[in-house]
Amino acid sequence: MKISDPFKILTPDERWSPTQSQMDAFQNAYEKLLPPLVHKIRLAVAEWRDDGYQGASDTAKSLMTFWFGHEHLIGQRDFSFFFSQREAIESVIYLYEAAKARDKYELMRFDSSERVSTGMFDETWTRYVVKMATGTGKTKVMGLTLVWSYFHKLYETDSRLSKNFLVIAPNIIVLNRLRRDFDGLKMFFEEPFIPENGFDGKDWKNDFQLTLHIQDNLKPITESGNIFLSNIHRVFFDEEPEQSFETTFLGAKPKPDADTSKGLDLGKILRSDKIKELLVLNDEAHHIHDPKLAWFKSIEDISNKLKLKSGSGISLQADFSATQKHNKGAIFVQTICDYPLVEAIRQNVVKSPVLPDEASRQKIREKDSSDFIERYRDYIHLGYLEWKKQYEELKKHKTPILFIMAMSTKEADQAAAFLEKEYPLMKDAVLTIHTNKSGEIKESATSKKHKDELEKLRKDADDIDKDRSSYKAVVSVLMLREGWNVRNVTTIVGLRPYKAQAKILPEQTIGRGLRKMFSLDMPEKLVVVGTANFLEFVESLKTEGVEFQYSTMGKGSKGKSPIIVEVDKENPNKDLDALNDLNRKRQKPNHRTHQSRRKTAQRVHLQTVCR
Numbered sequence: 001m002k003i004s005d006p007f008k009i010l011t012p013d014e015r016w017s018p019t020q021s022q023m024d025a026f027q028n029a030y031e032k033l034l035p036p037l038v039h040k041i042r043l044a045v046a047e048w049r050d051d052g053y054q055g056a057s058d059t060a061k062s063l064m065t066f067w068f069g070h071e072h073l074i075g076q077r078d079f080s081f082f083f084s085q086r087e088a089i090e091s092v093i094y095l096y097e098a099a100k101a102r103d104k105y106e107l108m109r110f111d112s113s114e115r116v117s118t119g120m121f122d123e124t125w126t127r128y129v130v131k132m133a134t135g136t137g138k139t140k141v142m143g144l145t146l147v148w149s150y151f152h153k154l155y156e157t158d159s160r161l162s163k164n165f166l167v168i169a170p171n172i173i174v175l176n177r178l179r180r181d182f183d184g185l186k187m188f189f190e191e192p193f194i195p196e197n198g199f200d201g202k203d204w205k206n207d208f209q210l211t212l213h214i215q216d217n218l219k220p221i222t223e224s225g226n227i228f229l230s231n232i233h234r235v236f237f238d239e240e241p242e243q244s245f246e247t248t249f250l251g252a253k254p255k256p257d258a259d260t261s262k263g264l265d266l267g268k269i270l271r272s273d274k275i276k277e278l279l280v281l282n283d284e285a286h287h288i289h290d291p292k293l294a295w296f297k298s299i300e301d302i303s304n305k306l307k308l309k310s311g312s313g314i315s316l317q318a319d320f321s322a323t324q325k326h327n328k329g330a331i332f333v334q335t336i337c338d339y340p341l342v343e344a345i346r347q348n349v350v351k352s353p354v355l356p357d358e359a360s361r362q363k364i365r366e367k368d369s370s371d372f373i374e375r376y377r378d379y380i381h382l383g384y385l386e387w388k389k390q391y392e393e394l395k396k397h398k399t400p401i402l403f404i405m406a407m408s409t410k411e412a413d414q415a416a417a418f419l420e421k422e423y424p425l426m427k428d429a430v431l432t433i434h435t436n437k438s439g440e441i442k443e444s445a446t447s448k449k450h451k452d453e454l455e456k457l458r459k460d461a462d463d464i465d466k467d468r469s470s471y472k473a474v475v476s477v478l479m480l481r482e483g484w485n486v487r488n489v490t491t492i493v494g495l496r497p498y499k500a501q502a503k504i505l506p507e508q509t510i511g512r513g514l515r516k517m518f519s520l521d522m523p524e525k526l527v528v529v530g531t532a533n534f535l536e537f538v539e540s541l542k543t544e545g546v547e548f549q550y551s552t553m554g555k556g557s558k559g560k561s562p563i564i565v566e567v568d569k570e571n572p573n574k575d576l577d578a579l580n581d582l583n584r585k586r587q588k589p590n591h592r593t594h595q596s597r598r599k600t601a602q603r604v605h606l607q608t609v610c611r
Helices: 020-025 038-050 058-069 083-098 104-110 138-155 172-190 245-250 266-270 294-310 341-346 358-362 372-394 409-422 451-463 506-511 532-544 576-586 591-604
Strands: 072-074 077-079 127-132 164-169 211-214 226-231 279-283 316-321 335-339 352-356 401-405 430-433 473-476 489-494 525-530 549-551 564-567 606-610
Touching (some): 038 104, 058 083, 058 138, 083 127, 083 138, 083 335, 127 138, 138 164, 138 172, 164 172, 172 226, 172 451, 226 266, 266 294, 352 532, 372 401, 372 409, 372 489, 401 409, 409 430, 409 473, 430 451, 489 506, 506 532, 525 532
Parallel strands (some): 164 279, 352 549, 401 473, 489 525
Antiparallel strands (some): 564 606
16 A cells, blocks of 8 residues: 555455455454454445435534535535544444444454454443544544534434543543543634524534533533543442441452542542433543443443433443553454554654664663663663654654653663763753552652652653643653653654563554654654564554554764755745635645645745755
């Protein structure tokens, strides 16, 4: 598959599929490479799309026509949803409305592997899993799902969907990222999620009346609709257990993972009579890999409470993640669509990973030393050299970030101190972040700091993605696993001796640096260096189709940053607004041509400012 337009509708036969050698690498374990339901769902959705969405509600048809059949502008910028985003929401709507595949028996009709059984589905409510590579816009699909459910419940008679939404984040880092989109509902009104009033005879924007509740900052619950944006720990089951011999004499067992220091219990609100229907949107949903976990049991408990109140449980649980895999590597059987990393790289939706070539690897080695810095000095230095090249090329436009992943908080502190002492550019520019198992900033590591200092640390972690960040490097332990999605990370240095049994996936390892800094038509590179085990671990993504670039690295080699172009604004004779208007008029209205329109406008007057 060649690099293709991410807005172009692809047929199921054009999508990535593993070669026989890749299947051999997994001993023909189909379920570790391809979600078993996806291919037949793609075929059905493609036919359904071509047939004008027959069987969908009028509300869903109106929304999909608006989202995908109309031109959209955000300010002066043309906007379209990626085909991967379109296919994801179409798959959700098709299965729920047209195919009515709302339980495991109906979903099993789409099994291509002939290996799926009812025992693989743990939940008793409707659950769809959306698999999309890191940095490809999962949050927008969450938003589309929310808008569809809201208006379906509002406009369709006997709708089983909901105007109440629980949006779950696994930790504070992910919560803050989601909050930037959900605060003030700005994502829904600033981007083309909601049709204008009068579209197909309905007052869409006037009717979109939702109250946003963030964590335990609960406002009055409204009948018009509510969004509960929360860390998962706020909804853990915490009611008093029934009395038994064990609880009477020994006391209740401690609740795993529960955080009782956060004040109000949002879970009690969700289980109360005020909420009679609920749709769950799970971000970074690979955490729900075991029905024994408190995460799964909490959602199950909420669904059971809803059944007692209204006769039906959760309307729908939609899970979103780049890496929905069980600990043994099998992809969640509930996965209904898949936009893999291999396709995202080939379509320039994310950065392209670049690894050191063999000659560069031979020049560095892991020294036999008990001193952490001495042992890994070569790798840290190589990472710094590659980052410095990027910094010199990009510093007028962005502050590229060097990311170093250590094994322990002690090693992270040592690496940070070494960077600041050894390299003048890094003086007072290294952010060390210690996290606990929930991904929250670890207060025990900074116990002498006051609360305002801890808040500043959290803010620094969120703000490091600004064009002019005061930080140039981040050193951490767990944060490469998930959640902290930073566009400006351009170099990753892995100092962890990964092993096969590690509870972390290769895509999570490089995922923190995959998001792009610039526009789609500008290819970008993510430099990945590290120990031999680390690189071998990353290269295991080849079995999933990912193609790596290899390059000479170190002193004397060229940088790997994109060529930056910008509009020549200094010439007073150029009317850029008129040029953009002219180019729009030349193009026939079509949501798939927006990228070519932008390129045409840019080509009129561009000057290269960085090579």
